[in-house]
Amino acid sequence: MERRARPITERRLQRMREVLARRQPDLTVVLENVHDPHNVSAVLRSCDAVGLLTVHLVYTVEEFPELSENVSGSALKWLDLVFHPTIAACYDALRAQGLKIYATYLGDPERSLDLYDLDLTEPVALVFGNEQRGVSDEAVALADGNFVIPMVGMVRSLNISVACAVSLYEALRQRRLGGHYDRPKLDEDERLRRLRRWLEREGRAVPDELLRGALPSE
Helix, strand or coil: CCCCCECCCHHHHHHHHHHHHCCECCEEEEEECCCCHHHHHHHHHHHHHHCECEEEEECCCCCCCCCCHHHHCCHHHCCEEEEECCHHHHHHHHHHCCCEEEEECCCCHHHEEEHHHCCCCCCEEEEECECCCECCHHHHHHCCEEEECCCCCCCCCCCHHHHHHHHHHHHHHHHHHCCCCCCCCCCHHHHHHHHHHHHHHCCECCCHHHHHHCCCCC
16 A cells, blocks of 8 residues: 655745755765764754754774664655765765864864864865774874864863864854855756655655745746
């Protein structure tokens, strides 16, 4: 028996359109061997909240954890997860998209930039590593630069999900000031394609003419 599509309210449909109009295809996060499902889920929530399209994942030591939809706040439905076999392959893919790559690195403060000195309005990928080991030596060596979040207490590092949230919200602050959320960065066809995909993930069906006619203008 064919499953019937669930109805959708105009209010929720409009919310989806508005979210897609603010997506930032030139801002992304890389997670390298982050194994705790609560940390991964919290990162995904922050990524969706700040308007990312995609999260890149490199798991060469740990396995990608099984995520609960309840824990991730349904962020899995709104983000594209892209797996790469190695850091080098991941960085090649990011650079092909014109992104600069910054890895979190605590090993040598002299080699790292302050988060608040980064220009996060440019196309950029931020790399976060394993809870115990941090990012790998390869991830540091191949990055365009490394950064740290300034801290003035006795504790030297933040939880990875907190560090990611702090960094992404600095990106959001800079990009809001720069007007990056004021106009769609995805063209109308891409927003329509993604809106269809979101509706499919929710088991909903809406006529194409309604979807296209109500997309926010450029």
